[in-house]
Amino acid sequence: MSQTWATSHGLDLHLDRSLTRVRAGLESAVREAIRSGRLGPGVRLPSSRVMAADLHVARNTVAEVYTQLVAEGWLTSRHGSGTFVADRPEPAPGIRQRTHDTPPPLVHDLRAGRPDLSAFPRSAWAASYRRALSTAPGSTLGYTDPRGLPELRTALADYLARARGVRAHPDRVVICSGFAQGLDNLAHALHTVGAGAIAVEAYSHQRYRAIVTAAGLRTGAVPVDEHGADIRALTGCAHLSDSGAALLTPAHQFPTGAVLSPERRRSAVAWAHRTGAVLVEDDYDGEFRYDRHPVGALQGLAPDHVAYAGTASKSLAPGLRLGWLVVPDRLLDRVIGVREASGQLVSALDQLALADLISSGGYDHQIRRGRLRYRWRRDALSATIAGHAPQVRVDGVAAGLHAVLRLPSGTEERDVVAAAARRHLSVEGLAGYADPAGLGDRRQPPALVVGYGTPADHAFTAALARLVAALEDCQRRRQGARALTRAC
Template identity: 45%
Template structure:
């Protein structure tokens, strides 16, 4: 197979370009099931790239099931690969093109996904899967992943929990859906939520029958005094909070407020749902322990791999509170867990050390990128306040008085820059000062300064 079948186009990393070219060749029938692919060294020589580029592309497609790699037999197009497309089909809802300068929040660095480690974990999963894993999987999740998650929560989040109490979910939203349904079935009809906050979890709670009640947030996290007042007013006995790193304000819940929140939950026989949002990424100190470590009898813990790996992994976890039967009822009979082989691969990734190596590398990369972003903001937008802990994948940029955040976002989009107005995450507080939530997770380092310069042009024009 020469470069007549695959090419490497500019404007994107070489291994991504090769992966896309190979994928297109399989989908369009130019490479058919069973066709052999050249050895990585030979294809690298033909294309004038490093061997690493080829092995990364091969590995990604093996993980997807498009290619099959066997020791001694080389790499081939999988016999059960995608069906050949006779003509490309236009999507019903065409996706918007990704901006060249992505300063949107909530997306990790997808260029540094540990693809090779994931391929190895998939192989381990396939070779180690038992008949029980494949035929009658436990709806709470395969034991190997639940044990791996329990071990990890103990070491990194100070959460001591038996593996049998861990429920594997399709992500944090799935976990929140299960909890909300259980609470609603037990008689809860309101849930206290941070304002501002990530809308997805409060939306799924509302869909399950729990009316969101907004509670303000400040530099010390959710205002527990206001939360108690809102609970007294509405009768709410459930609260959804992000104690480790509040989104989008970027605060950690102060120690006194953590204790006050737990006292409230115990006094009303309530439940606190802890969204452990990007808690692994703290750059100025070790991450604080999960709130559940303080009150396992009252706190349910939600987590996922969407920020540490990628949203597409679709794996999360839920640890219900120990002493609240209403929060545990029915958790193992709702949507069920992700596919067993996918769970086993995640277990291998977590247990084998590859996940920890990825996190160490990611923390270093994000810490440097955050520092570079702050320097660029001071250079191009001097004097504008930037808030948020040295943590996570975003900061909050305050805009000059009178400058409309939505207009800035539109003008930035014309400059091929994506930013998100802070008001997108508010429930109330319509009179709050204009600000932008500026992400740096999935931005190429070499483009960071130019991205901020273009954003500064949008702010200047809006003003």
């Protein structure tokens, strides 16, 4: 691809300034310049800052236009080198009209699960990585302890004790490739000690139910309400009470956003104590609590009965694939055995970099920044919904990177999801997280699970505007249908 430079002075954009919507005008001006060939493939566009200054528009507007046109295929963006006209832009509308079965490109993403990747601390990580690389003895680059390097296990044991109240000795910390692999290790270990089944929250990731099933465990569903997993089911239901384990998200139930009540925490530990079961604590976003101090980990109450699992997927980035377990003594050898048998090791340099980031204070700094960012976003989401869609209720504690939006009765989740998709916004319904086999009459009313972590800062407000517009579309349609019924 030839790369020619176009400064905003040389870039001939026919921008209709009479348009009240500057963003739409700029979007079509860039499209038109590409379509007409005035901007050829490979041409580099000015940075959003330069273009904004030249055209006297807000920088966010230009950034949003670039994001939109990248998603539509007109432009490509290469991190660190800029935004370019794509090699094969989409054929102009009219040459090949989009058919009804071609879904519109999804530009804005409010699905739960990802942090803001643009907030990854690149400089701090690079500095930690460089220090790790320059000081690591050669032996760390060989095959290492299947639990991970002592440097990271020690740093994590200290950090988890301080930040999450976890009782961890470095010997019982196991570094794994994200929570998913840690869960796989625990499930296989539980299987080898004779656990036949694991109780899983009735609303949870299908992915994790699949992981434990693949390890040979049956699953049973624990109902979930506003106090978190209903632990009474573990003692009261015959098919759950003899499960050898339960997988819980006590600090922030995923996806409903409830916190496991103190009484239920005690009941869960008592059940594990009485039956010898293991509680697997998925503490995926425990550090992110905004209305008060984070609730400490359940593991702190009963280290012999709880296998604690944490991850860097929310605090740093899921692509690092770094997670950790704190394993009760009785399962430790089994977990190590599972890792040895399948040759699972985590990159030594990544481990050393994370150990350095934690001990240099960079990890705490990143958590503090994340708390500020996501708290602001959660508040913005709540204020926007209260102001523009008051029929919708924001639910779940002020924590983590997602919230649940309870929809007014009579609204179908799939209608809102489809209305959002028509506005190029990706969002999910709560029902998609339900264990179809385990709900009985405990199905929750319609709701959306909204992840406010994913969009970059500049795209967040636009994503919220699209969400509100989708909710309004559905509200209007419902009102229209009601009026029609009355008229008939």
